[in-house]
Amino acid sequence: IEAAAKGLYHMGIRKGDKVTICMANTPQALDCFYALNRIGAIPNMIHPLSAEKEIEFYLNESGSMTAITLDQFYHKFASVRKNTKLVNMVIASIKDALSPSVKAGYLVTEGRKIPKIPSDAPVIRWKDFWAMGSDIYEYEVTRSADEAAVILYSGGTTGTTKGIMLSNLNFNALGMQTIAASGYGSVAGMKMLSVMPVFHGFGLGVCIHAMLINGGRCILVPRFTPKSYARDLVKHRCNFIAGVPTLYEALLRLPDIEGKDLSCLKGVFSGGDSLSVELKKKLDKFLYDHNAAVQVREGYGTTETVTACCLTPPHM
Numbered sequence: 471i472e473a474a475a476k477g478l479y480h481m482g483i484r485k486g487d488k489v490t491i492c493m494a495n496t497p498q499a500l501d502c503f504y505a506l507n508r509i510g511a512i513p514n515m516i517h518p519l520s521a522e523k524e525i526e527f528y529l530n531e532s533g534s535m536t537a538i539t540l541d542q543f544y545h546k547f548a549s550v551r552k553n554t555k556l557v558n559m560v561i562a563s564i565k566d567a568l569s570p571s572v573k574a575g576y577l578v579t580e581g582r583k584i585p586k587i588p589s590d591a592p593v594i595r596w597k598d599f600w601a602m603g604s605d606i607y608e609y610e611v612t613r614s615a616d617e618a619a620v621i622l623y624s625g626g627t628t629g630t631t632k633g634i635m636l637s638n639l640n641f642n643a644l645g646m647q648t649i650a651a652s653g654y655g656s657v658a659g660m661k662m663l664s665v666m667p668v669f670h671g672f673g674l675g676v677c678i679h680a681m682l683i684n685g686g687r688c689i690l691v692p693r694f695t696p697k698s699y700a701r702d703l704v705k706h707r708c709n710f711i712a713g714v715p716t717l718y719e720a721l722l723r724l725p726d727i728e729g730k731d732l733s734c735l736k737g738v739f740s741g742g743d744s745l746s747v748e749l750k751k752k753l754d755k756f757l758y759d760h761n762a763a764v765q766v767r768e769g770y771g772t773t774e775t776v777t778a779c780c781l782t783p784p785h786m
Contacts, residue, residue, distance in 0.1 A: 471500075471501050471504045471505050471508065472505075472508075473501075473600055473603065474501040474502050474504075474505035474599075474600070475505035475506075475508040475509050475603070475609055475610070476602075476603025476604070476606040476609055477505075477560075477599045477600060477601075477602050477603040478502070478505055478506060478509055478511065478536075478603070479509050479603060479606050479609040480602045480603040480605075480606050481536065481558050481594075481602070483506075483509060483511050483536060484509070484510070484511065485509065485510030485511065485611050486510065486511070486512070487511045487512070487535070487536075488511070488512050488513075488514050488532040488533050488534045488535075488621065489502075489506055489511055489512070489513055489514065489534055489536045489537070489538065490513075490514040490516060490528060490529055490532060490534040490536070490537040490538070490539075491503060491506075491513050491514065491515050491516070491537075491538050491539075491668075491669075492516050492517075492518050492520070492525070492537060492538070492539040492540075492543055492547075492669075493518055493538070493539060493540055493562070493668065493669075494518055494540070494667070494668070494692040494693060495664055495665070495667060495668050495673070495678075495690040495691055495692050496540070496562070496564065496567060496668075496690065496692055497567045497690065498538075498562040498566065498567060498596065499668045500668070500678065500690075502538050502560075503515075503620070503668070503674070507613065507619060507638075508609065508610050508611075509609050509610065509611060510611035510613060510617075512618050512619070512620065512621060512635070513620050513621070514528065514532040514534055514620075514621045514633070515620060515621065515622055515623075515668065515669040515670075515674065516528045516623065516669055517623075517667070517669050518539065518540065518543050518669075520546075521546075522546050522549050522550050523550075525546055525547060525550055526550040526553050526554060528623070528633075529550070529554040529555070529556060530553075530554055530555070531633055532621055532633060533555065534554075534555070534556065535555050535556060535557045535558065536556070536557065536558040536559070536560070537556055537558070537559050537560070538559075538560040538562065539559070539560075539561065539562070540561070540562055540563060540564065541561050541562070541563045541584055541587060542584045542585075544559075544561055544585075544587050544591070544593070545585060547559060548591070558594060559592070559593045559594065560593070560594045560595075560596065560599045561587065561593045561594070561595055561596065562596040563581075563596065564576060564580070564581075564692065565577060565581060566596050566597070613638055614638070615637065615638050615639035615642075616637050616638075616639060617637060617638055618635045618636070618637055618638075619636055619637055619638045619640065619641050620635075620636050620641070620674070621633045621634065621635050621636075622634050622636060622669070622670065622671050622674070622773050623669075623773070624772075624773050624774075625773075634773050634774055636671075636776055640775075640776050641675060641679055641776060642683065644675045644676070644679070644680060644776040644777075644778065645675070645679050645680040645683045645684065646680075646683075646684075647778075648675075648676055648680040648778060649680055649684045651781045652710070652736075652737050653737070653784050654736065654737075656684070656685065657681060657684050657685065657686040657709075657710075658684070658685035658686065659685065659686070659687065660681075660686050660687065660709040660710065660736065661686065661687045661688075661689055661706055661707070661708045661709050661710070662677055662678075662681045662686060662687070662688050662689065662708065662709070662710040662711070662712070663689050663691065663699070663702055663703055663706070663708040663710070663711045664677040664678050664681075664688040664689060664690050664691060665677070665691040665694050665699060665711075665713060665717070666712060666713060666714075666742075670773075670777075671771075671773045671776045671777035672712070672741055672742055672777040672778070675776040675777055675778070676712055676739070676741075676769075676777060676778050677712050681710075686710075689702055689706050689708060694717070696720040696721065696723070696724050697724065697726060699717070699720075699721065700721065700724045700726045700727045700730075701726065703727075703732070704727065704730050704732075707734040708734065708735070709734055709735060709736040709737070710735070710736060710737045710738075710739070711735065711737075711738055711739070712737075712738075712739040712740075712741065712769075713739075713740065713741075713742075714740070714741065714742035714743050715740055715742075715743050715744070715745050715746070715749055716743070718740060718749065718753050718766070719749065721756075722752055722753065722756055727760070730760060731760065731761050732757065732760040732761060732762045733760075733761040733762060733763065735757065735762040735763075735764055736764060737764060737767070738753070738757060738762070738764055738765070738766045738767065739766070739767050739768075739769055739778075739781070740753075740766050740767070740768050740769065741768065741769040741770065741771070741777060741778060742777075745766070745768045750766055750768075753765075753766045754766060764784075765784075767781055767782045767783075767784060768781070768782050769781045769782075
């Protein structure tokens with residue numbers, strides 16, 4: 471986070487500037503999200519699978535002059551760059567955060583499918599960005615509770631999608647309240663399977679920020695598939711999972727999880743859409759059959775309240 475903050479500061483980004491982050495759940499996305507906060511800038515979080523016209527809208531709506539994205543989404547930005555005020559583009563890759571053995575596997579599978587970025591493209595590669603702030607020492611600014619921490623976008627259910635500016639206090643209050651409502655005084659060392667996306671309040675606020683500021687750990691999932699979700703849940707012995715009803719419906723149909731012990735689970739939360747009574751009953755039975763001592767709890771909220779603002783109590 472410090473290295474990213476220095477790199478951003480070296481690029482000329484200052485307090486109040488907006489920077490678009492267009493990434494999946496990767497370490498680089500979190501590095502930049504918290505780094506921007508340290509220098510007083512505001513991350514503009516957008517969906518990496520957005521269409522080109524949507525990306526253009528998000529860049530112009532926020533007034534971003536810098537964007538940070540993954541190599542696989544470079545060409546979308548390149549095609550709309552001339553219609554925006556973009557000056558800097560930082561390009562990261564999934565492989566930048568992988569161990570050597572996993573990286574080798576990635577390069578011969580998923581990595582092969584990514585179109586090459588021209589060698590003379592006007593971009594800053596991640597390793598160069600990482601090193602460019604080595605001469606920066608004074609970069610942190612004092613932040614207040616009511617200052618903007620992030621821009622997230624609404625689902626657009628009542629018209630054009632809207633950018634929603636949320637404050638430091640909004641995010642920190644959510645983080646404290648989420649853990650308090652979970653029923654655990656401390657989640658230090660506990661693990662959340664963070665599959666909900668970093669560009670959404672549910673993923674960024676509940677599944678990532680709430681855990682990190684309370685000493686918890688996030689198992690980042692860049693791309694959801696039911697099979698990999700089940701594998702990560704069992705392999706990492708996750709203590710908390712949070713997701714939308716369709717995620718849980720997929721989980722119930724997986725043969726890979728039959729007979730697995732899920733006694734590690736301390737909290738299972740559903741949000742983003744209404745949880746039917748029928749699905750809740752099936753999910754509660756599934757948890758009971760897999761040795762979990764908890765039942766699913768339903769949350770409610772909107773992006774304007776950093777998603778979760780209420781949660782069914784554990785005892786009723």
